[in-house]
Amino acid sequence: MAWQFETDPAFEERLTWLDRFVRERIWPLESIVGETPQPDLDRAYASLRGDAKAAGLWAPHLPPELGGQGFGQVKLALIHEILGSSPLAPEAFGCQAPDSGNSEILALAGSEEQKRRWLEPLLAGRLRSAFSMTEPDSAGSDPTGLQATATRDGDGWRLRGTKWFTTNGSIADFLIVMAVTDPDAAPHLRASMFIVPADSPGVEVLRDVPTMSHPQESFGRVANHAEISYDDVALPAAALLGEPGEGFKIAQQRLGPGRIHHCMRWLGVSRRAFDMLCERALSRQAQGGTLAQKQTVQNWIADSAAEMRAARLMTLEAAWIMDRDGAAAARTEISTIKFFGAKVLHDVLDRALQVHGALGYSTDLPLEAMYREARAARILDGPDEVHRQTVARQILRRREPAAGAVPTEHVPSRRPRARQLLAELTAGAAAGEPV
Numbered sequence: 001m002a003w004q005f006e007t008d009p010a011f012e013e014r015l016t017w018l019d020r021f022v023r024e025r026i027w028p029l030e031s032i033v034g035e036t037p038q039p040d041l042d043r044a045y046a047s048l049r050g051d052a053k054a055a056g057l058w059a060p061h062l063p064p065e066l067g068g069q070g071f072g073q074v075k076l077a078l079i080h081e082i083l084g085s086s087p088l089a090p091e092a093f094g095c096q097a098p099d100s101g102n103s104e105i106l107a108l109a110g111s112e113e114q115k116r117r118w119l120e121p122l123l124a125g126r127l128r129s130a131f132s133m134t135e136p137d138s139a140g141s142d143p144t145g146l147q148a149t150a151t152r153d154g155d156g157w158r159l160r161g162t163k164w165f166t167t168n169g170s171i172a173d174f175l176i177v178m179a180v181t182d183p184d185a186a187p188h189l190r191a192s193m194f195i196v197p198a199d200s201p202g203v204e205v206l207r208d209v210p211t212m213s214h215p216q217e218s219f220g221r222v223a224n225h226a227e228i229s230y231d232d233v234a235l236p237a238a239a240l241l242g243e244p245g246e247g248f249k250i251a252q253q254r255l256g257p258g259r260i261h262h263c264m265r266w267l268g269v270s271r272r273a274f275d276m277l278c279e280r281a282l283s284r285q286a287q288g289g290t291l292a293q294k295q296t297v298q299n300w301i302a303d304s305a306a307e308m309r310a311a312r313l314m315t316l317e318a319a320w321i322m323d324r325d326g327a328a329a330a331r332t333e334i335s336t337i338k339f340f341g342a343k344v345l346h347d348v349l350d351r352a353l354q355v356h357g358a359l360g361y362s363t364d365l366p367l368e369a370m371y372r373e374a375r376a377a378r379i380l381d382g383p384d385e386v387h388r389q390t391v392a393r394q395i396l397r398r399r400e401p402a403a404g405a406v407p408t409e410h411v412p413s414r415r416p417r418a419r420q421l422l423a424e425l426t427a428g429a430a431a432g433e434p435v
Ligand SMILES: Cc1cc2nc3c(=O)[nH]c(=O)nc-3n(C[C@H](O)[C@H](O)[C@H](O)COP(=O)(O)OP(=O)(O)OC[C@H]3O[C@@H](n4cnc5c(N)ncnc54)[C@H](O)[C@@H]3O)c2cc1C
Pocket: 098, 130, 131, 132, 133, 134, 135, 138, 139, 140, 141, 142, 164, 165, 166, 167, 168, 225, 376, 379, 380, 381, 382, 383, 384, 385, 386, 389
């Protein structure tokens, strides 16, 4: 039976190269990204992408026939752990959200024509995409209540509704929109997905919603979250992804791997914050010694190390199950790491920030930005509460209620059987006789 906790040496070498590349060529850019005009950033990315392609690490999430590497989820998870250490790195390797998830949707559910028109230029970096499902007026955590509709119009469709938190919606060339196509169908068969060109008449980006991550209102920047009105948008039949009613099925196929990638990227962030925590603990003197000598700080270090290791092993196990048995088989594991990984990320960042005192709270360090960004992890791709609910339901599905009025382990009720067993075991054997 193979039970290994190591990566094959050839792949480990590529991870080592990737780690050094991200630290030396990408981390330094973070401190000036806010003041750099987008065209300059685009040129810098073009150069970094050339290096990623030369290293055979471009679009690692896709199969080789689509220009990717076909690594599978475990190797992909290890790559995402490194890329996650910088918010800029995934874009340089062609696996930035939401384009990576959208390219997986197109690869899975797109027709040959849809792949040619949208997927190929997306992978080549010539187009940008967004995923537009969440609405201001219905609960995103329960998409069976979606309000946007797409109704038949001849061969095509008419799309109506308002969406928000469409990441990259204001800079996207096309949007993948989820809308109700059959309100009378069973809840998970009501909605479908459509490819909507951003310049379609009736598509209006109302604003980019300011958030904890970008408190100042801005428009048209990467990673902004758009509020978009779809006002009677005419769509051809060819805009439909998959079959009518397959929206949820496609969304699940996208979200499973996406959550593993998120969790591994969060570990990359956690690792960076943890390194800062340890460095500061060893450097800062207070009350007769370094912070590293205080038990509270030691507890933070030990707890963080243990929690990150647990989250990492759980995430790799989920990836391994996905590779072996498919996404559906890993449903419980994926939901578990989604809420557990988000908490580990938050707690490690919180401790790293705290150990730096006022400096941690200031923008002189990246920790405050990492912390604000991290808060979203507990909400996006399904809030913690929903994932906990999924895990609990899956576990309880394999359990039974107690057969009688008291719990199975009720001690007084077990005693008669215990006495009977004792009598059976001792019958025939003289007391004190060696066995
Ligand atoms: C940074 C960021 C980026 C995002 N990007 C995108 C994107 O690109 N495209 C897109 O379509 N959406 C995106 N979203 C939206 C995200 O998917 C939703 O916010 C999420 O699904 C929750 O939906 P909601 O905000 O409507 O909250 P609601 O569904 O209204 O839930 C609010 C709260 O209710 C509680 N709750 C809900 N259900 C339960 C339950 N069963 N038991 C107990 N408590 C419960 C939870 O505490 C939850 O946080 C993004 C969100 C964020 C924060």
